[in-house]
Amino acid sequence: MTQVRFRVDFAAGCSIGPGKIELLEGIERTGSLRQAARGLAMSYRRAWLLLDQLNHSFATPVTTATVGGVGGGGAALTPFGAVLIRTYRAFDHEVQALAREALAPIASSAKPPVSSRTRRRPKPQRRRLSRAE
Numbered sequence: 715m716t717q718v719r720f721r722v723d724f725a726a727g728c729s730i731g732p733g734k735i736e737l738l739e740g741i742e743r744t745g746s747l748r749q750a751a752r753g754l755a756m757s758y759r760r761a762w763l764l765l766d767q768l769n770h771s772f773a774t775p776v777t778t779a780t781v782g783g784v785g786g787g788g789a790a791l792t793p794f795g796a797v798l799i800r801t802y803r804a805f806d807h808e809v810q811a812l813a814r815e816a817l818a819p820i821a822s823s824a825k826p827p828v829s830s831r832t833r834r835r836p837k838p839q840r841r842r843l844s845r846a847e
Contacts, residue, residue: 735799742795745788
C-alpha cells in the first residue's frame with residue numbers, strides 16, 4: 715500500500731504534520747492533552763511542547779485549556795483548531811490518491827515485508843586466532 719507522510723511548513727518554526735494533527739484529533743476526542751498523548755504513546759511533556767508550539771505558531775490558538783479543580787482540567791479545540799484538522803485531512807486525502815496513482819508502477823515492484831520469524835540471519839563467522847609462539 716502506497717502512503718505518503720508529509721509536513722507543511724508555513725514559516726520558520728510553524729509547521730503541521732501527521733503527529734501534530736493526530737494529537738489535535740486526540741484532544742478533540744478525549745478533551746484531555748494527557749489522554750491524547752497516552753493514546754499516541756507519547757510523553758505528556760512531548761505532547762505539551764508540540765501543543766505549545768502550535769498555539770504560538772498561528773495568530774489564533776488551536777486549543778484552549780482549563781485548569782484542574784473540582785471538575786478537573788482539560789483541553790478543547792478552538793474553531794481554528796478544527797479548521798486546521800479538516801483542511802489538513804482533506805489535503806492528505808488528495809495527496810494519498812495522487813500518490814497511489816502516480817506511484818502505482820513502482821509500488822507493484824515492491825517486495826512484501828519479510829516476517830522477522832522467517833527471516834534467516836546469517837550465522838556469525840568464527841575465526842580462530844593463531845597463537846604466536
